[in-house]
Amino acid sequence: MITKSKCINIKFEDFIHTEQGENIFDKTERVNEVLSSPVLTGNEGLGMQIMHEVRPVSIIKEKDGKEHNVIMLGSNSYLNLSTHPQVKEGARKALEKYGYGMGAVSNYAGITQLHRELELRIAEFYNTEDCIVFPSGYGTNVGVISALCNKGDVIINDSANHASIFDGCRLSGADIKIYPHGDMKYLEKILSRIPKEQTGRLIITDGVFSMDGDLAKLDKIKELADYYNCGIMVDDAHGIGVVGETGRGSAQYYKLLGKIDLNVGMLSKSPGGLGGYCASTKNIVQYLRLYARSYFFSTALPAPIAGGLNEVFKLLINDNAGRTKLIENTEYLKQKLFENGFDIGCSQSAIVPVMIYDEQILFKLYNELRYAGVYVNIVTYPAVRRKECRLRLCMMKDLTKEQIDKAVNIISEKGKKYGII
Numbered sequence: 001m002i003t004k005s006k007c008i009n010i011k012f013e014d015f016i017h018t019e020q021g022e023n024i025f026d027k028t029e030r031v032n033e034v035l036s037s038p039v040l041t042g043n044e045g046l047g048m049q050i051m052h053e054v055r056p057v058s059i060i061k062e063k064d065g066k067e068h069n070v071i072m073l074g075s076n077s078y079l080n081l082s083t084h085p086q087v088k089e090g091a092r093k094a095l096e097k098y099g100y101g102m103g104a105v106s107n108y109a110g111i112t113q114l115h116r117e118l119e120l121r122i123a124e125f126y127n128t129e130d131c132i133v134f135p136s137g138y139g140t141n142v143g144v145i146s147a148l149c150n151k152g153d154v155i156i157n158d159s160a161n162h163a164s165i166f167d168g169c170r171l172s173g174a175d176i177k178i179y180p181h182g183d184m185k186y187l188e189k190i191l192s193r194i195p196k197e198q199t200g201r202l203i204i205t206d207g208v209f210s211m212d213g214d215l216a217k218l219d220k221i222k223e224l225a226d227y228y229n230c231g232i233m234v235d236d237a238h239g240i241g242v243v244g245e246t247g248r249g250s251a252q253y254y255k256l257l258g259k260i261d262l263n264v265g266m267l268s269k270s271p272g273g274l275g276g277y278c279a280s281t282k283n284i285v286q287y288l289r290l291y292a293r294s295y296f297f298s299t300a301l302p303a304p305i306a307g308g309l310n311e312v313f314k315l316l317i318n319d320n321a322g323r324t325k326l327i328e329n330t331e332y333l334k335q336k337l338f339e340n341g342f343d344i345g346c347s348q349s350a351i352v353p354v355m356i357y358d359e360q361i362l363f364k365l366y367n368e369l370r371y372a373g374v375y376v377n378i379v380t381y382p383a384v385r386r387k388e389c390r391l392r393l394c395m396m397k398d399l400t401k402e403q404i405d406k407a408v409n410i411i412s413e414k415g416k417k418y419g420i421i
């Protein structure tokens, strides 16, 4: 029987290992005992369902079956492209023409003309020679890194890089070095100590960091990479469509478009679909088609997704897909939260962290906010260190000022109740 005081001390990582005398499945029973106990575990709001397409005000269904409205500040569909009429029409046409699944991996006749058009549009977007599209964002990082890097190579990572990057690094067998988030002096220290003979070198960074919303210092990273003969890979999952003068992402922000070796991004965030890509040279893209195992051994993106994404890139290339309104909304939200006394870090994107620093308060706030009508993301271990736990707010282009005001009022009321402001 799990008691309240015991439950408060239970942590995610308590269930990773098989205890002495257990078989490999016993831990699943232990974790489920906690999840089904009546005490607060912080998991109450995980896995609730959304009742229709993602809208600025959405209806969600709680685990207890209750449905209610929430102002949606927890979706990465920043530009509302997942519901854009032109995008839906592109997906619908592709569905009629090609059916809903591809039935084969890309190299074995699993792709259509739409898939190739999508790759070429993304290459145009980044001003690169070519591009490869993967069926999953997570699999893009794992595939690209493990294909290009091997035992004997060295990969240098920002500590706040996404989990899929670290998983790709581990799979590659390369030496993994990590510098504290954004610490360029430390990065240089690492680079200066790499033995001369170790010539296979890659610096990997998120373009926009997914938990803080800040940008990588790509100008400095590029300077160091050139000096120390390193390749650069940028995962701009949260930068595409959002950051840079015309939404080309963090490389554009730093005037480095066309100068990054591996332009990786996800088609699941502002593009509102699914999958990931790596825009690069013809040689690198062709190499990845053969050696990235998450591409070679995984069924291609469904054609309706490719059809929708082609429309997304037309919108992004031709008119920035409403980026200006998204930026206005985000600045407005940040200003309001700041005026109300919240610690919101240093976001430069559509992701706004609200620092809480206390996990028990975080769980309570998250649940109360949801029931009060505001949906935000809860962020703690393993996404960030427990003492840096936070709420994460993701802005949407189609939210109105009135909806943002209402959300901030509710967050402030709860923030006061728990002594956050």
Ligand SMILES: Cc1ncc(COP(=O)(O)O)c(C=O)c1O
Binding pocket: 136, 137, 138, 139, 141, 162, 164, 206, 210, 235, 237, 238, 266, 267, 268, 269, 274, 275, 276
């Ligand atoms: C920075 C970053 N990279 C990669 C991924 C993985 O993308 P996907 O969810 O499309 O698999 C995510 C998504 O959480 C992300 O935030």
